[in-house]
Amino acid sequence: MRLVILDDYDLASEWAAKYIRNRIVQFKPSADRFFTLGLPTGSTPYGCYQKLIEYYRHGDISFKYVKTFNMDEYVGLPRAHPESYHSYMWNNFFKHIDIDPANAHILDGNAQNLEEECQAYEQKIAEAGGIELFVGGIGPDGHIAFNEPGSSLVSRTRVKTLAKDTIVANARFFGNDLSKVPTMALTVGVGTVMDAKEVMILITGAHKAFALYKAIEEGVNHMWTVSAFQQHPRTIFVCDEDATLELRVKTVKYFKGQQPTRKWRHLDKPPLREGNWTNGIGRQNLKEQTHD
Amino acid sequence: MPSNKSVSDAPITQFINCRILRDNELQREDLWVREGRILDPEKLFFDEQGYADKRVDCEGSIIAPGFIDVQINGGYGIDFSQASENVSDGVSFVAKKILEHGVTSFCPTLVTSPPEVYHKVTVSFLSVLPQVKVHDGGPHGAGVLGFHLEGPFISAEKKGAHPEKYLRTFKSGGLEDLMEVYGSLDDVAIVTLAPELPGSQSVVRELSRRGITVSLGHSAADLSQAEEAVQHGATFITHLFNAMLPFHHRDPGIVGLLTSDRIPAGRTVYYGMIADGIHTNPAALRIAHRAHPSGLVLVTDAITAMGLPPGRHTLGQQVIEIQGLHAYVAGTKTLSGSIATMDMCVRHFKQASGCSVQEALEAASLHPAQLLGISHKKGKLDYGSDADLVLLDEGLNVKATYISGEEETGPPVPSYMIDMVLMD
Numbered sequence: 001m002r003l004v005i006l007d008d009y010d011l012a013s014e015w016a017a018k019y020i021r022n023r024i025v026q027f028k029p030s031a032d033r034f035f036t037l038g039l040p041t042g043s044t045p046y047g048c049y050q051k052l053i054e055y056y057r058h059g060d061i062s063f064k065y066v067k068t069f070n071m072d073e074y075v076g077l078p079r080a081h082p083e084s085y086h087s088y089m090w091n092n093f094f095k096h097i098d099i100d101p102a103n104a105h106i107l108d109g110n111a112q113n114l115e116e117e118c119q120a121y122e123q124k125i126a127e128a129g130g131i132e133l134f135v136g137g138i139g140p141d142g143h144i145a146f147n148e149p150g151s152s153l154v155s156r157t158r159v160k161t162l163a164k165d166t167i168v169a170n171a172r173f174f175g176n177d178l179s180k181v182p183t184m185a186l187t188v189g190v191g192t193v194m195d196a197k198e199v200m201i202l203i204t205g206a207h208k209a210f211a212l213y214k215a216i217e218e219g220v221n222h223m224w225t226v227s228a229f230q231q232h233p234r235t236i237f238v239c240d241e242d243a244t245l246e247l248r249v250k251t252v253k254y255f256k257g258q259q260p261t262r263k264w265r266h267l268d269k270p271p272l273r274e275g276n277w278t279n280g281i282g283r284q285n286l287k288e289q290t291h292d
Numbered sequence: 293m294p295s296n297k298s299v300s301d302a303p304i305t306q307f308i309n310c311r312i313l314r315d316n317e318l319q320r321e322d323l324w325v326r327e328g329r330i331l332d333p334e335k336l337f338f339d340e341q342g343y344a345d346k347r348v349d350c351e352g353s354i355i356a357p358g359f360i361d362v363q364i365n366g367g368y369g370i371d372f373s374q375a376s377e378n379v380s381d382g383v384s385f386v387a388k389k390i391l392e393h394g395v396t397s398f399c400p401t402l403v404t405s406p407p408e409v410y411h412k413v414t415v416s417f418l419s420v421l422p423q424v425k426v427h428d429g430g431p432h433g434a435g436v437l438g439f440h441l442e443g444p445f446i447s448a449e450k451k452g453a454h455p456e457k458y459l460r461t462f463k464s465g466g467l468e469d470l471m472e473v474y475g476s477l478d479d480v481a482i483v484t485l486a487p488e489l490p491g492s493q494s495v496v497r498e499l500s501r502r503g504i505t506v507s508l509g510h511s512a513a514d515l516s517q518a519e520e521a522v523q524h525g526a527t528f529i530t531h532l533f534n535a536m537l538p539f540h541h542r543d544p545g546i547v548g549l550l551t552s553d554r555i556p557a558g559r560t561v562y563y564g565m566i567a568d569g570i571h572t573n574p575a576a577l578r579i580a581h582r583a584h585p586s587g588l589v590l591v592t593d594a595i596t597a598m599g600l601p602p603g604r605h606t607l608g609q610q611v612i613e614i615q616g617l618h619a620y621v622a623g624t625k626t627l628s629g630s631i632a633t634m635d636m637c638v639r640h641f642k643q644a645s646g647c648s649v650q651e652a653l654e655a656a657s658l659h660p661a662q663l664l665g666i667s668h669k670k671g672k673l674d675y676g677s678d679a680d681l682v683l684l685d686e687g688l689n690v691k692a693t694y695i696s697g698e699e700e701t702g703p704p705v706p707s708y709m710i711d712m713v714l715m716d
Contacts, residue, residue: 079338091334095322100343101337101342102341106338
């Protein structure tokens with residue numbers, strides 16, 4: 001596991017977006033070789049999407065040869081409803097970038113046969129050659145996608161009934177009216193995400209701190225389904241300081257110590273280095289600035 | 293590489309880098325158009341897996357629904373009330389020219405005239421090619437929504453520039469008088485009359501029943517007569533303050549309709565304002581706007597001379613004189629109409645009332661559409677509405693006009709003299 005700790009939400013979003021951007025660019029996707037990306041929804045990845053849109057507008061990345069697979073969607077919510085995950089993805093991501101609509105896949109919560117819809121989705125992922133990078137979030141109850149506590153850690157895409165925690169957490173999007181929140185959803189399984197070549201989990205905010213602790217400092221447990229990724233060969237947890245509040249100091253220090261300052265920034269302009277009066281770097285920074 | 297064509301083969305245009313007027317606010321959104329209608333891009337993306345064939349970069353412009361002028365008597369030398377042989381040509385000519393002012397739909401207005409004029413106009417419309425029947429706009433010009441017949445059933449006391457000898461009253465009981473004078477009501481959108489005329493109430497009812505908007509104007513009615521007319525179906529006031537009794541605190545007259553509590557529930561009384569800086573003092577404009585902002589409809593009441601240089605011109609059966617931005621009945625100081633264009637009115641209204649950009653634009657688009665009961669397809673940029681658009685810059689100057697998604701005209705040749713006067 002890699003645990004990347006940034007100071008705040010904005011920096012964590014930026015780091016995650018840069019990672020996604022760099023992976024896609026380095027993959028050099030083309031018409032014969034698409035980059036498959038798994039995507040989450042919710043308030044956590046919002047900043048990351050904003051940054052990706054910025055990079056697209058700046059010309060640093062194109063989504064023309066990227067296929068996306070979203071993690072989940074509510075059952076029974078009209079697709080045009082402002083809280084459906086289709087609406088979320090359209091408004092916060094798809095409408096701002098150059099992705100081909102045929103390559104943007106989201107589960108259909110209004111399908112006639114939900115079982116078949118789930119199986120077809122697994123099929124589509126397989127046909128696309130599997131997921132290169134699956135980006136996800138974590139619920140306050142430690143779930144990944146809608147794999148609620150008690151979900152099998154080898155599960156596949158299926159219909160799930162939402163846990164009370166999740167319904168309460170989502171009520172804020174439905175005018176704080178619990179009766180309006182959907183109670184069922186289609187979701188990729190833990191096993192589905194485990195099949196991806198690489199997994200990146202975004203965790204920000206103090207309210208997720210306990211879930212992060214359970215996910216990485218305790219054992220693999222189906223009550224905290226994100227813990228399954230302890231058994232994945234390439235997982236990155238990207239979080240902000242607040243999300244580390246329940247971790248041991250030792251864990252945080254260990255991973256912070258690993259953080260290289262410049263390694264992943266080679267696609268950026270060189271950053272201003274930290275200067276102080278002894279090392280004279282401040283003056284060098286000034287020179288770098290004027291050249292921009 | 294547009295859609296999978298499951299719904300339509302037609303090309304899709306996407307307007308980018310713009311702010312659109314939607315849901316009463318200016319939103320930073322793209323506008324999508326297909327087959328002359330505003331398209332829902334989310335449905336296009338998910339249902340049809342489609343995207344735009346053509347992108348139009350609006351360079352930060354504001355996109356508003358095309359302006360709708362419900363009171364315009366002519367312009368550029370054309371007078372709709374002149375009984376010429378080719379009325380439809382005249383209307384078409386003006387329809388083309390007013391595109392430059394952002395007007396995409398209008399109601400050609402006829403002032404008080406003898407029956408021959410009405411018959412000629414309505415009959416010629418019926419008998420000749422249906423050019424001046426109600427029709428949509430296009431490359432030939434702004435769409436015609438129907439006539440606005442201002443008179444002759446108006447008050448002699450408040451006739452303004454209308455010729456006295458052609459004024460009429462209701463003699464035989466309403467509808468017969470109408471048909472005798474007008475000939476046909478088929479392409480009529482609005483009728484202005486004075487509600488204090490005996491027998492007018494049944495006329496108001498009959499016209500409303502036929503879906504024709506009834507407007508109160510050129511009248512000396514008091515508030516209760518006006519309210520009664522509203523209860524019978526009247527929904528508009530022709531150029532508020534002008535040609536009616538002035539507001540009085542014990543009898544507000546027609547002006548009192550703006551805040552009357554005897555309007556039937558669910559109904560709105562709209563009122564036309566000529567916001568050219570001349571017909572209404574800015575303070576009066578502000579009073580009306582603040583009292584009843586959602587009913588304000590900007591109209592030009594433009595006359596033949598609009599778009600022409602100063603001098604003498606003809607309106608209806610009388611001669612008019614232009615002095616600067618004022619148009620008087622020749623030899624008097626009675627205003628006979630305005631020569632301001634719709635975009636000037638929008639700018640002046642915004643500046644004089646201090647209202648927001650959204651309100652100023654809605655007064656020229658949404659409110660007239662609501663008045664005429666066509667807001668389901670005009671006056672809004674909602675999905676499914678007709679794509680009649682006007683692109684404006686920050687100062688609300690017209691940059692381009694689109695009808696059914698096709699660009700019809702670039703910016704107008706600036707009329708420097710008129711602009712200079714209005715900027716005072």
